[in-house]
Amino acid sequence: MSKSSAIAVGSILEKRYRIVRELGQGGFGRTYLAEDINRYNEKCLLKEFAPQVLSVSDLRKAQELFEREAGMLYKLQHPQIPRFRELIWVNVGIKDSLFLVQDYIEGQTYWDILKSGKQFSEAEVIELMLLILPVLEYIHSQNLLHRDISPDNLIQRNSDKLPFLIDFGCVKQLATNALSQCTGLPGTAVGKHGYAPEEQMTQGKVSPSSDLYALAVTALVLLTGEEPQELYNSFKGTWCWKQKVN
16 A cells, blocks of 8 residues: 655755645645745645555556646636646655645635634625636636535635635546546545535536536525535425525
């Protein structure tokens, strides 16, 4: 079983990216905050693709497949989407790891803002939707889907309060597909329970309407301050939110 080793703070990768700190670890590897020393120490994210697969050879095959397929991400050029910069190979411990490098957005996620006690007004939620819907329209025009919209994956930039769409589920889907093809194991569904429509979570069926559904649920969560599970009546198949709005 291949395991991801942590990279020490201060390490410089590819003579360019200085590791500032580790931000988290998921099923596909670790995420780091780094500084681009070739661009005046501009902050960026390094996301590792090193899933725990059956063997080192399986890992390498999955990484190479992911590298080929991830070219689609470079098509995304929008002022409210963190830019995908490049894919780099880095020797970590006794193996090579593949990292996706993208811009870092200084700000707070809408989930963190909500949990800090913020009560979103109807006008604020409408304004957010009007700012994010054109981003979704752009993504869909590129024949891509986000697949994982939620308050966790919307971030408000500190400098101007502009919302950004982050942490694309299509990246996770590419990673899942690569892993599945190399190991023969079934892939896992990408998306968050409660936010993603049922057919996405149970059957893997997605379309542009899947993203719109998740964005609508996000709007209800921000408006009411409650989780999707508290708003959806599974017996009636209806959303009960109006009585929860202040």
